[in-house]
Amino acid sequence: MAEVVKLERHDVVATITVDYPPVNALSAAVRGGILRCMNVAIADPEVKAIVLTCAGRTFIAGADITEFGKPPQPPTWDEFMAVIEDSPKPVVAAIHGNALGGGLEVALACHFRVATKNAKLGLPEVKLGLLPGGGGTQRLPRAVGPELAVKMIVGGDPITARDALKSGLIADIVESAPAGGQVFARKVLTERLPVGKLRDDDSKLAAVKADRSIFTNAVASMTRRARGLEAPFAAAEAVGAAIDLPFEDGLKKELEGFNKLLGSDQSRAQRYAFFAERAANKLEGLPEGTGPRQIERVAVVGAGTMGGGIAMSFANAGVPVTLIESTEEQLKRGLSTIRRTWETSAARGSIPADAPAKRMALINAAVGLSNVKDADLVIEAVFETMAVKKEVFAQLDKCAKKGAVLASNTSYLDIDEIASVTNRPQDVLGMHFFSPANVMKLCEIVRGPRTAPDAMMTAVSIARQIGKAPVVVGLCHGFVANRMYDPAFKQADGLLFEGALPDQIDAVLTKFGMPMGPFVMGDMAGLDIGWLSRKDRGVKSEISDALCEAGRFGLKAGKGWYKYEAGSRAPIPDPDVERLIDETLARLSRKRRAISDEEILERMLYSIVNEGARILEEGIAARPSDIDVVWLYGFGWPVYRGGPMYWADQVGLKHIADRLVFHAKQTNDPSLEPASLLKRLVVEGKLFASLA
Template sequence: MSKVVKLERRDVIAIVTVNNPPVNALSAAVEGGILECINAAIDDSKVMAVTLTCAGRTFIAGADITEFDKLPKASAWNDLLAAIENSPKPIVAGIHGTALGGGLELALVCHFRVAINDAKLGLPEVKLGLLPGGGGTQRLPRAVGPELAARMIVSGDPISATEALKFGLIDELVEASETGSEAFARKVLAEKRPLRKLRDDSSKLAAAKADRSIITNAVASMTRRARGLEAPFAAAEAVRAAVDLPFEEGLKKERELFRKLVGGDQSKAQRYAFFAEREAKKVVGIPEGTKPRLVERVAIIGAGTMGGGIGMSFANAGIPVTLIEMGEEQLKRGMRVMQKNWEASAARGGIPADAPAKCMAMINGMVGIENVRDADLVIEAVFEMMAVKKEIFVQLDQFAKPGAVLASNTSYLNIDEMANETKRPQDVLGMHFFSPANVMKLCEIVRAAKTAPDALVTAVTLARKIAKVPVVVGVCDGFVGNRMLDQRDKQAQKLLFEGVLPQQIDAVVTQFGLPMGPFAMSDLVGLDGAWRSRKRMGIKSEIEDALCEAGRFGQKAGKGYYRYEGGSRAPLPDPEVEKLIAETLRRLGRKPHAVGDDEMLERMMYPVINAGALILEEGIGTRPGDIDVVWLYGFGWPIYRGGPMYWADQVGLNRIADRLAFYAKKTNDPSLEPVSLLKRLAAEGKGFATLASAVKAA
């Protein structure tokens, strides 16, 4: 009856099957097709029951996000929900893969639901700055109770089919969704089960009506990390409405909140971020049909913080790792740290109790670089010194097997120089993991001048396999993330020399939405490494040098720009630092002066945008969205602001260019002058988004 939905009858059972690959998203065509099939089944006198199932690898995994701004479809969506819910014949949803968002809302209006054992069910709209707009906030609390519903809706995290069965979201676990739902429909008919409409069943709301703390505590636990976000709090309000209001009034409240969010700036930014991440997976300049090389074992050189974290990431994904160190003691220390990290995660309930032993079994610790021989991918994670890294690549050229991909985890250094130390530069690239590597999701994949397409595809594929978000970048000092971050930190340091205190500068950054300011971040990383590098190069940074000379190396020393008490990681302003800054300024003849929060924000963030524009101009980054993904996953840029390049378009490039020129003159800093691409776009009244359109067109 439809290109994407078909109807067939097996004696008294009508089977409605959605086939809209890859994830059976709810487009207008799918919704219309389902409605047509459901109505036909209801009108067919020979049909006694209906099943709703999906072809392919999943049940309906959500709405077609590209249609979110086409709100006229809302009435058609509501007609579909009403047709299913009000059907005089039982309708059974058969779920496999994932039933997410509108997919789960569709299942919720069915009278019964069955699922295979490994299915997942959830309402993740909050992650797009939205809440469920098809009755999900009203029906799910009636299905599983408001406490679990609040957890699912406010966090956006799905639950397993086993948990769904336990709490009443599904009626039965089945071996296969299509045959299982058909068998269950026959059981419903044989047992003459009454049709269950969730909208009419408020039995699971009674406890929360009597004890408001049930829902209050559930919402509080889910919104604890939602600083700055609107959607989680709106979602919580909608769930409360399910408890407090009759169904129709609750539904009206849900729709009102949904309309407000879908037209708001935050959801637009979060939807942009979703598409930017999806686009970042598409590597430009790779011949069509390029396949990744086979990788069965990975070798990592260096068992320190970065090497250990990278090793954990591969082991977590079930990929065997050879962890290599130059000495037995360093190797044992690294292995102990990895085991301790896994055991701590298990103690918190983050992984199963037996996971640490299983993960450690994936790690084979060895001494000596010659042990890379069996690896299909080798990642060096040694000191950030070019001479050391070059020597590593000389040895890799000797010991690594032909065709192995050779990667550097460098944060700044030139991959081409390392590749030139080998006779196989086509196999060399960068894989810059962000610290801590076993936690942070970003991996900058650095394409060197001679990197082969299949080597690049191999690195991107593997990064995704170990749950990282890969972004392909070019070779330059600091690549994309650190090159831009350095501009912010440079301006933050300049503000110190104007008498602004670290806590004032950091507060501006965190109020903007980033998780940590530049000086708290410096304390976390440690001040001593940069201090030693400056001394080697004969460079001075008077305030930070003075901190290091006083033994203030950051969190590990219990004091840096801030003080840290009792092993806590919470930064506390320190009068000693204020005194040190004041004394340094007096010695340098600098006069402190007040700087407003708006000026501080502009002086730190606009140079970041300027650096991003230069990165695009030079071709180091392919798309503005790639830069945004780097900042979202590498530095915790607030997702409700989309990313620095998206945010710049909202601010207006003309304003940013004007203010940069103003600050360049005010602070006598030529590096703040807007780069040519930024000036051109500003003069033409365009934004960075126009560059993304050009890449797609190409």
């Protein structure tokens, strides 16, 4: 292996540089290299100060999590950190890019920290179902105070260099990491700045020791949305140890919590999800050397809910976008909604006060499709009917420049049929964003049979650029997300006809960890949309239809499957709905029966897994983990359960197959019969994971 850590001397300042692409992860080799270079620099009488920095695009962006759960490799963490913290010569961490997890913990062991203005610093271990295990829960509260430490450790989100400077986490903002670090090291020497260890400085703990409510309120705020998760609460307990215990005892408490979480089912699932998202970025089977096309200008056609949300996603990422509508009135309405959404976020403190104006300035509003002429990527987000989509794409074919990628935001329709009205089917694909598009992270990239490889790469690249989790999927009705959701909703609908009530079904799903059940979701989306779609297709669903015929269209109407108080989004079970269900069942000569929560869970979730097996068998998804990413980011599947295919492996495929057979017989529903791939895996004693 090439040398991953190098030592250079610049007069009296020694610079230790980590060069371990892509993110300078803190592997055993990196730790060993830093330790070796530190010992050499400390022993050199000519060296008076040491700078720790990194080559490439980032500082140490975290531990090497591929080493988690494996026998420890030398040097030990304690030995490695002690040589930095106990150095008789001042050590300056010079940070650029991201200093995350173990990277920030190393920087906290240094005596000083400086960072470039675009740097981010954080301890995101909770997102892997862990807590910082290298002293982060003990040193960070001493660096920034327990209140901010709770926000960073329990919440897991990084802070900017500006906020780091304000809090005292860094001593200065510099132009470049190596040079700025060296300049600051010389300043330490010439100005004889006091050199101390964070472990010995309890000054920022004093206020919380005097008033414990500062800490408990911060914890309550950061764990409010941590339903079902173990790590945030364990992390909060470890930060509490920094307040209550001497440093060494606090470290022991931290390590106990880390080791307990490391072996937990939740952390294993969350680490799996971490790697699943990264695997989804890998496109298999592309010609060697395929890269994305250059995207300088983006246009979104349609300023409704989806189009407006997509345009916001680009502006949120600082990417200019042209938003196009067919009339001035529709355009103004869309822009007004976008502005109002951002202003509400700013009022809540979710985004800076000046963000709405800055982001609105990135949206160029225009009327008419001729305005796509300069766009390298055009995303269509108009009404979800094939006729309308074809009409728009026929015009895009005439107006868009040669080589532009033309993407449809369709959630169900045939991309190849849409492409057929153009003379450039190789440039056409799907980019299925999820609603609200400015919030939801998933973007299904739908490849048509004639979509060019570089067009696919372009869609994946731009989705990542705007902070989405792209997953490439094949062409079928509903692709992966909605195709898998449909059988689950079919079961939910069927359960109503057998005696279950909407609030019971929804409660089973939310207890499992889903953010909401199918009936709350329907109310949020608007029940009239599905009603109109069923009418167009000549399909009936007597209970749902009766609900809509009674004017119960969901949240916007103040009543749907639930009722809603004015100004509230909280669903309230409504006796009128139960009465309507009873009347419908009586009309159909059906009797209600008692249905267990277990049956609801099995019929809904096992049907999702079963459809996932069919999707894998057909090659619509490349990997089981791709399906899991779709569900994690498209429907809010609880991350501590890893995704439906991962979860199925943990439950046991034989058990799932057996229960599907049972429910298929009980309900006379052939769609519940196990998929052939599921049956084959059971016979072979394999898991979905074996398909990776």
